[in-house]
Amino acid sequence: MSGAAGSQTSSITTQEPRSYLERGSAHYRQQLISSLSDVSGLAGGAALQRSRALDWKKVLSVATENARAAGVESRFKTLVGSAFDVLWGSDYDLVLLTNFLHHFDRDTCVSLLARSKDALTPTGRCLAVDFVPNQDRVSPPLPAAFSFMMLGSTPEGDAYTAAEFADMGRAAGFPRVTVKPLPPTSQSIIDFQQS
Ligand SMILES: C[S@@+](CC[C@H](N)C(=O)[O-])C[C@H]1O[C@@H](n2cnc3c(N)ncnc32)[C@H](O)[C@@H]1O
Numbered sequence: 001m002s003g004a005a006g007s008q009t010s011s012i013t014t015q016e017p018r019s020y021l022e023r024g025s026a027h028y029r030q031q032l033i034s035s036l037s038d039v040s041g042l043a044g045g046a047a048l049q050r051s052r053a054l055d056w057k058k059v060l061s062v063a064t065e066n067a068r069a070a071g072v073e074s075r076f077k078t079l080v081g082s083a084f085d086v087l088w089g090s091d092y093d094l095v096l097l098t099n100f101l102h103h104f105d106r107d108t109c110v111s112l113l114a115r116s117k118d119a120l121t122p123t124g125r126c127l128a129v130d131f132v133p134n135q136d137r138v139s140p141p142l143p144a145a146f147s148f149m150m151l152g153s154t155p156e157g158d159a160y161t162a163a164e165f166a167d168m169g170r171a172a173g174f175p176r177v178t179v180k181p182l183p184p185t186s187q188s189i190i191d192f193q194q195s
Helices: 003-013 019-023 026-035 057-069 106-119 141-153 162-172
Strands: 051-055 076-080 092-098 120-130 176-181 188-193
Touching (some): 051 057, 092 106, 106 120, 106 162
Antiparallel strands (some): 120 188
């Protein structure tokens, strides 16, 4: 574990969280399904040659159940532990950071994006899903309010604007970053491209 990542994770995300498993509702189960794609895995990826999901052990045990239920278990593997400690592997076509970057400060996000870049093929892409407020940071209401939630529940997390994601991407070696809304949700997809 290194630098900013280490200090971030030691306070909030190095401990295996109990919440996702213990709440047990359909809503959180659904979140676990999508957590398959957290770093590089993908839940329902029938067309995928291989997928890897990186998260804590208990989260991944549910993700594995879901991969089995979707019939893709033979192409699905897990990487157990912190994204800051575990070796991610290489030559991925796609790295997914879904609802993850908002936990961390700018420099830690840059380090995660740099890790993503290192794990990709030269033409691979990194996609993040997150709340992206407008440049004014007070609209639209939900993404703007989400930054308050990160202020109250993480040491340094935030909801980042498109310009801030573009800056992080450039610092991590992604010269082209585009942000598109994902209606009907209040979230956006952030596409980090290497050229
Ligand atoms: C907000 S949830 C997002 C879950 C899912 N990707 C989604 O989009 O609904 C954040 C996820 O990051 C995981 N996580 C938190 N800190 C982590 C770390 N240091 N390394 C790997 N996973 C971590 C949590 O266990 C949780 O599954």
